[in-house]
Every structure is written in structure tokens, then in C-alpha cells.
Amino acid sequence: MTDTITTIWKKVLKTLGQSTGRIFTTHLTYVALGTLLFTPLVGIIGRFLLRLSGHSMLSDFDIAYFLLTPLGMTALILLAAILITILVFEQASLMAINAGSLQGVHITTMSALYFTAGRAKRIFFFVIQLVVRVLIIVLPFLAVGGAVAWFLLTDYDINYYLAEKPPVFLAAAAIIGLLVLAMLVLLLRKLLSWSLALPLLLFSNVSPTASFHESESLTLGDRRLFIITLGTWGMAALLLGSVVLGSVELLGSKLVPLFSDSITWLVPVLGGLVALWSLGNLLVTTLTSGSFASLLLTLYERSGAEISSAGLAGSEQSRLKGINGPRFVLLLIGCTAVAVLVGSWLLNGIQVKDNVQVIAHRGAAGKAPENTLASIRQAIKDNTDWVEIDVQESGDGEIVVIHDSDFMKLAGVDTKIWGGTLKQLQEIDIGSWFDPKFSAERVPTLAEVLEEVRGKARLLIELKYYGHDQQLEQRVARIVEQADMVDNVAVMSLKHEGIKKFHALRPDWSTGLLLTKAIGNLSDLDVNFLAVNMAMATPGFIRRIQSADKQVFVWTVNDQVSMSRMMSLGVDGIITDEPELARTVLAERAEMNSIERLLIHTAVLIGRPVPQRTYRDQSP
Numbered sequence: 001m002t003d004t005i006t007t008i009w010k011k012v013l014k015t016l017g018q019s020t021g022r023i024f025t026t027h028l029t030y031v032a033l034g035t036l037l038f039t040p041l042v043g044i045i046g047r048f049l050l051r052l053s054g055h056s057m058l059s060d061f062d063i064a065y066f067l068l069t070p071l072g073m074t075a076l077i078l079l080a081a082i083l084i085t086i087l088v089f090e091q092a093s094l095m096a097i098n099a100g101s102l103q104g105v106h107i108t109t110m111s112a113l114y115f116t117a118g119r120a121k122r123i124f125f126f127v128i129q130l131v132v133r134v135l136i137i138v139l140p141f142l143a144v145g146g147a148v149a150w151f152l153l154t155d156y157d158i159n160y161y162l163a164e165k166p167p168v169f170l171a172a173a174a175i176i177g178l179l180v181l182a183m184l185v186l187l188l189r190k191l192l193s194w195s196l197a198l199p200l201l202l203f204s205n206v207s208p209t210a211s212f213h214e215s216e217s218l219t220l221g222d223r224r225l226f227i228i229t230l231g232t233w234g235m236a237a238l239l240l241g242s243v244v245l246g247s248v249e250l251l252g253s254k255l256v257p258l259f260s261d262s263i264t265w266l267v268p269v270l271g272g273l274v275a276l277w278s279l280g281n282l283l284v285t286t287l288t289s290g291s292f293a294s295l296l297l298t299l300y301e302r303s304g305a306e307i308s309s310a311g312l313a314g315s316e317q318s319r320l321k322g323i324n325g326p327r328f329v330l331l332l333i334g335c336t337a338v339a340v341l342v343g344s345w346l347l348n349g350i351q352v353k354d355n356v357q358v359i360a361h362r363g364a365a366g367k368a369p370e371n372t373l374a375s376i377r378q379a380i381k382d383n384t385d386w387v388e389i390d391v392q393e394s395g396d397g398e399i400v401v402i403h404d405s406d407f408m409k410l411a412g413v414d415t416k417i418w419g420g421t422l423k424q425l426q427e428i429d430i431g432s433w434f435d436p437k438f439s440a441e442r443v444p445t446l447a448e449v450l451e452e453v454r455g456k457a458r459l460l461i462e463l464k465y466y467g468h469d470q471q472l473e474q475r476v477a478r479i480v481e482q483a484d485m486v487d488n489v490a491v492m493s494l495k496h497e498g499i500k501k502f503h504a505l506r507p508d509w510s511t512g513l514l515l516t517k518a519i520g521n522l523s524d525l526d527v528n529f530l531a532v533n534m535a536m537a538t539p540g541f542i543r544r545i546q547s548a549d550k551q552v553f554v555w556t557v558n559d560q561v562s563m564s565r566m567m568s569l570g571v572d573g574i575i576t577d578e579p580e581l582a583r584t585v586l587a588e589r590a591e592m593n594s595i596e597r598l599l600i601h602t603a604v605l606i607g608r609p610v611p612q613r614t615y616r617d618q619s620p
Contacts, residue, residue, distance in 0.1 A: 023290035094293035366577035523548030
């Protein structure tokens, strides 16, 4: 067995070595065509299915629930089918090249594409049958798992089960885990038995349906050999990807901190790392895709099946009418031109002059304890535009400024905010955890904060709801009005119902909704702004919201690269623990050209930048 496996891999590597260049160009062609042709379909299908769902917007856990509905499952299946179609067509072309090497026929990239195009109809039917067969295996397990979750985990809120993990939750998790394991074992066994179906379809003139049955017969006697060789390929592919991409990340982690004092110096470093990451990713996928096609063909030949050299030779002659090599090159050049135009359009969309507001998260929480007068004074000193604070009600109905529902994080005191009077709450030291010099800091009231920011900065008030609010909206509105600062205040919350309630009380005030995840038409929401995390702040999302005359704030952005990226995207405000750093980034960007800004804009390709310091809490 060992000698056989060694022989197989020697043949695979020899074949791969003879056709590496053609495999690379073919893979590059499919990457380009797949991106240009299939990526838009993903967005079209997603929008279409969302429209059919009857909802204009789905956010947070609603997304997960939507994916479990028939429409959501259909979306996942269609998107998976698109991906499988791309991969199968690419494998067909790569197999043509590798088969030519085995048969002594030189198959160019164009010939491989002609070969695949001539069998497109059969390949499409093959993909359909493959998807259906996989669904037949997977869906029963998913249905049973869903039924287990429905019967065992719906008596209480899901957060109770996730936090407390009662026996019924552990039992359900164990049952679902066993179901998933059984499903994976059965699916992998079936995929293994179908591993020769595509070569049979391409080289033995077998129908799509018959290819699956014949593949099962051919692999039946050598199941162990197939498991070892394909398993070895999987581990090698994983190792290669980890080594190459891990090396780029390691290099980035060593280089970026050396130039983190200035975005100007970061630009060329990040540009080089992005280029290196892109090249490494392309090389890894080229080798893994090409070696997989070569391995399947070697196993196909070893099983006794034959490769029709006539069919391969014919691919050189079977030109698609009206399309030849030069014209195909012109087509790719045209696609490249379109990509350049799109890139130029995106580049022009990146603002040359920044128009972004700096919003100090819980004050300057990177320099002073959060939600204290010290942090608010520091934020004002750092020239912030807004100070963001969190408010809730004390036991005696006072509006106090604090984020958590208790003092465990700040002081190690197990006292709920609604469980004590203002006097009792203000006996607790909430500054020493940050630095002993802040030991005098106590929980401020909203009225105190309003006086602190008057004439110096605007105030963004987040309403916190922990299920014990009594008259939170009314009391906040009254305090702001008494201070005569309505025009310098905005109100937001994670709870949409709370914001709707506040808007009903004060329809002319500026209000906003905090979001962590969302899909759908958020532009229809009756708010003035949305405060979202960085993952949600995509160019399309920002344009849609701003075109509806709403602003987009993004949280919590604490490193220079992420700040610059969000500014390039055109967000209206950056919520940060480091308002002074944000001001520095704005000053540096004023000296940068569009290309330099674009490099910062795309730096996320090598991983999310990490702030130079650790922050205790970056949640909204």
C-alpha cells in the first residue's frame, strides 16, 4: 500500500510539474470569470429572496432565524450551487490539461476552455445531480436536528440556554452534535465514492447519472487507498495554505508596529503586504486545485478507466464559433478594462476631503475611566466633536451615566444600578480600576455631564435597557430640555422599540439606532442616523443609508488604519476611545493622495489591524 501511494504521488507531482504554467493561467482565468460573472448573482439572489421574505430589514438574531426558514435555506442552497458550479467547471478544465500530460497531448489553456465549453450542458446536469444528492443526505439530518432544538430549547429565551447551559441544553447539544458527526461521516463516504464521477463524465462519455453509479463501482475495491491519498491531499493543502498565508501575517505583525506611528509610513508597508498576500493566495489555490485534478485523474487511470486521447486532441480543433485565442485574450483585456474603470470609480468615491465627526466613546475611555467626568474632560481636551455616554435609571429614578447593569467590571461590587439610590451608587469608586489617580471618580448624572460639555462638544446619549427602566425616555428628555441643550444632543439605543418610543415623545429630536448585524432595507427606518460596527460599514451600505438622508456612525475604531479606512469609506462619524488619535489621522490624511488612501482602505485584506493597546470594553 505504501509503495502504491508513493507511486501515485510521484505521478501526480510529475504531471503537475509538466503543466504548472498552464494550470496557473487556467486557474487565473476562472478566478477572473468567476468574480465577474458569479459574484453579482450572489447579491441579486440575496436581494430577491429578501424581498420574497416580506421583510424590509432583518437584523442581529433575525438573520439566523431567516436562514432557517425555507427561503433562507433556499438562499444558502443556491449560493452553494453557484460555488460548486464554478469549482466543477474549473476542475474540468484542469483535468483536461492534466489528462493531456498523461497522454502526451499538449493542451493549452484555450484548448482546456474549449474542451469544457463543449461539455457545458453535461457538466451543468452533473452539478445539479451532485447538489441534489448532497441535499438528500444533508436535509434529513438538519430536519431532525431542527426538531430536537425546537422541542428542547424553545421554552425560554435562547440566551438563557447559552449562558446557563442547563441539562436540557447539554442534552440537545450532544444529540445535535452526534447528528452532525453522523451526517459528515456519511457525506464524506459518499463524496469519496463519487470522486471519479467527473473524470468518467469527461473522458468516458458516461452520462451524468451513470457517472455517479460507475464511480461508486470503481472506488469500491480501493476505498482505503482513496481515503489515504485524498486525505493526504487535504492535509497538505491545509498545511500549505497555513504556511504561506501565516507567513504573510507573521511578516505583517513584525513590520506594521515598526511604522504604526504614522499612516504615511504605513502606506508602502501595507501595499507590499497586500500584494504579497494576494500572490500567496493565488499560488496556494493554483497548486491545490491543480494537484487535486491531477490526483483524481491518476486514481481514475489506476482504477482501469481510460482517457480518450481523441477527445483531448479534438479539443484543439473544436473552436467555439466566432471565438479564437486572440479574441478570447481581447475579451479578458476588456474585462480587465471594466475592472479598472470600476476601480477608478471606487477610487473617485473615496473622499479627498474628509468630512467626518469624531465621537468620544464613553468619553476619552482610552485615557481615563469610561463614563466619568474625567474621561469627558479629556475628550473635550482632545478636541472631540461629540461625547458619547450611556444612561440608565437608578433605584430612585435619577438618570445616571454608566454602561453596565452593575459595578462588577468597574469596582468588583455586585450592586445593580436599579438596586441603589443615587447617593448609594456614588459611594462606589469607579476610577481606581483604570489608575489610582482616578480614585475620586464617581458615577455622574446626566445633568452633570450636560453642564460639562456645554459650549465645548455635543452629547450623544445611548439609552441602556436592562428590563428595569421606568420612565427612562421621559426623564432623559426632561433633563436635556431643562438644560436648554436640545440642539446639541442626539439619542440612540440598541433597542429599536426604545428609540421608537423616544421618537414618539420628541419627534423633532435627532435619534439613531445601534446595530451589530443587519440585512435588508435599513434606509426605511425612522431615525436620523445608524451606528454600526466596522464589519457592517461596507461602501454599498454607507451609500444606501446616506442616499436616504441618514448618517452612518461606526464603532469602536481605535487604530490608525481602521480609522483611515472608515474615513475613506465616507462614514459621517467615528466612535472611538482615542479621539486625539482620530484627530491625528485626519491631519495625516490631509497630506495623502488618493492612491495612498486606497492602500490604507484595502489593508483589511491582510487582517484587521490591532490597536496598540488593549481596551477593556469596545462594545457600544
